Amino acid sequence: MLGLSAIRDTVMNVAEAITAALEIETEIVDANLEIIGGTGRYTHKIGSFEEDGNIDSGAIYGKLLKSGRNYVCVDPESDLEYDPQEGEMAEICCPIKLEGMIVGLIGLVAFNEEQRDKIVMNKDTLTLFLERMAELLASKLSESEKRNQLQSIVESIHEGLIAIDNDCRIKSCNYEAEKLLGIKREFIEGSLLSEIWEIKDAERVIKSGIAAKDKEVIYRGRGEAEKRFLCSVVPIQAENREMRGFSALGAMILFQNISEVRERMYQMTGVDKHTTFQDIIGVSDPMLRAKRRTLQVSSSDSTILITGESGTGKELFARAIHAESPRNGYPFIAINCGAIPEMLLESELFGYEKGAFTGADSRGKPGKFEIAHKGTIFLDEIGDLPLHLQVKLLHAIQNRRIERVGSISPIDIDVRIIAATNKNLEKMIAAREFREDLFFRLNVIPIQIPPLRERDGDIELLLNYALDKFNKLLGKKIQRFSHDALRSLLNYGWPGNVRELENVVEYAINMEMSEEINKGNLPDKILRLQRSTGGRISLKEKLDDYQRVLIEECLNETGRSTEDKIIAAKKLGISESTLYRRIRELGIRG
Template sequence: MTEHSYALGELLVSKLGVGRSTKETEQLKKEISALLSLTSEAVLVVDAEGQILELNQPMCTLMQQSRLQLLGASLLPHIGEQGWKQLKRGRDFDTVVLTPAALPGKKENVWKVRSKSIYETDKLTTMMLHITEGPAPSKKKLQQKRTIYTFDDIKGNSPSVRAVKEQARRIASGETTIMIRGESGTGKEVFAQAIHCGSQRHTGPFVAINCAAIPESLLESELFGYEGGAFTGAKGEGKAGRFELAHGGTIFLDEIGDMSLHLQAKLLRVVQERKVERVGGTQSLDVDVRIIAATHRNLEKMVAEEKFREDLYYRLNVIPLNIPPLRERKDDVPILVEYFMKKLSLDLGRTPKRLSQQVLERLLAYRWPGNIRELENVVEHFVQLEIGDLVTLQSIPLQLREQSMGHAEAERRAPRRHSSESEEKESLLQLLDQYGRDTEGKRQVAETLGVSLPTLYRKLKKWRLK
């Protein structure tokens, strides 16, 4: 897009963040759509949560879905949570390279994304993304990819963290399968990478896959690969799966509790025999991998309910490693805040800030349902918004700012009875804004309301909320 087009697009997009009637908003969207249709380059507009507000036909072609399918959907399944964080941290018009989720019959590529962020009263409202597709690194380079984290990157001095770090160090040098248990956001992949770095396989690849983030129809070919012609759109030469790519190293199966029973049966053979069979293939391929699995789910309950295979459970749960939630290690909060503040300030080219006593008290009193991931987001929030050197209450998120010391969490987590339907809708909107609109965020909303996830989805459908 030309600079003039960007300026015009920014002007139109910025108006979406202003309170307007439905009719005015729809007219603005039509104007944005008309502008985007003038360029042959892939462009889309998303809100602060990553929900797609508008896009042009080249973007639909790139994502292999229709405009109707994509409007209102989340961008996160296509670029991942880390990719979304990279975009939000990037500066305007800087190029961010992301690896999108694999699509059937399409070569592995990367997205080179230039973004323009729109703010309203210092709050991100929308982003305009200009995307160029390019070739992905070769398989050889992918296999040579090294991990990011070591045991030195696991911050904290609380007894619970020291104990689990020591246990992880002891088991790192072996070949035994490990099951990492912990709530979402506790840093399970950080521990997995640290274990790989401390193992005899540290010179080999570390390959991670989130079993909950990839649709079941794609997960099988992602894990085990496929032969040429295995299905419509399959590459002629076939494709290696994650187990093959992890040969000689470690494979990390995140959110293993979300895998279907059908795939659990196929995974069991790989765990037992260290052999994979590609989709559409007849030949078994030997794979030399160490398996580290992780979940936030209660697998024992799932086994009892026959939602998780008992034989696979015992094969994976050889050495369990339990990561404590942040609310059980409050002494580590100041250490983690300082770590993230220095890291984010360095990324943004800013001087690290100091916390006021009031802010520190709020951070220590909060129960952190999103754990370390939520804490990192909070630190990023005030690093971005605080103008001065001292972080004050006005620069921290609303849910921390308004909590009553001591009793806020009990009130927040207690199921509410709504005196009217409008109050129920307003409560849902507030909780979605607080926890996010991705699957994990909705799980936390359901837990807060004391309802099941299917019940929450029925309520969201009733109020036409996404």
């Protein structure tokens, strides 16, 4: 609780007012016996202590601070409790109480006969008067305490706060507002809002009394790069709204750095489950080499390009890199450059301003780069990025800045970039389908993920892991693979890698009714390897199986409509007529 020293000016004003009204000297002390206010001979004693500051000395003020009673002395010589030190002839003393505690005393002290006569003749009235003055000081102290508590809250919040009156003049602000705007408080307070920051909603909120919440607002300081804030303008309503119509007395502007808001949201929601290198299953030499090399570069901020066939787990490696990096407390944002229509990809990556295109959100929208601020962005299927966006990505990497669609103002970004592809980018460069300068920017640290067929010893581990995983997901209790089923699975070439392996195990668990997965419940494409030829299979059959998996995977990604098949043919590097012919020959669902 605050002491009377917190309202020292008010205490002095009350003491002077009492003396002016009664022509009797006044002394006001706090709970520590410090003289906070006084008149006459007490003026020069302000700041010193009565009774040596010892509340347990047995002197009268110490007793009154303990008991909380009123005290009247009209004859110091006969009053055993009173011990005059400076020729005091009479005194009335009243405790100042706040919330049941004694926070000080007010004393009316007579030093001449005239003053003594006033106390003797009017002691009851003067005692009541002092009680009211004590209540006044207590209420002022309470107000000050609440104001200090409110100020402490205002200063401790993570948001910048600016209070304006109904003329949009700034009445006060907090430290966070100073810090975010980069302007000292003395230059903010007293200025018109428009002189500091153009917030169009402020005047409308004051007139309508309706808050404007969570809007993105740009601040442009003198000679500084623009800053983006998440801003709310809340009206300060009059107590009697009927008398004031719909207008407000003013408004509070609350704002935060938009990047920091996203960081806190990410940290609070914990949406990204960290994947570590221990979560990547594999003990084969090629896999251990890939994990060792990737772990070695995790702590760096350099750009990484992960290459490998579809289904090898490139995103898993990217997540593990992020989890082992100093950025692991910030977002990991993944975007598949080949899965988003070209016309939408730019706005997904870089965001857009309001009104940037037909159908755009009226508030604008941040892109993946902004959302990933201080974290990691994973650009999967980077080989599918259109050429005009390759230029924009190159500039973002080089300058550490991006521009939203429809904006001319750059936004600083702090992200680590990990890209991945299953394509041969060097061949694409030769065919002028991928920019060489972008390739060099991305390929600072190349990581090659081995295909499953080269990972001796890992297939059985992955099969058992997938068995356990899908048992839990599907509510089954299948214990193992039969000997024949396991031999068929180990002999399979796995063109779709780990993703295909998981699909096969999930299919088999759905089909199997016993405690072990039998060979007969494996997919047909695996059973075809175990024909009467003793498991031998021709090159044509192997090629057909491989093509079937590739086409199925591509169609699953693009879709199966006529337009989707045009895209699929382009991705597969074959003509549309060839795609339709192979779909028909291989028995693929169209």
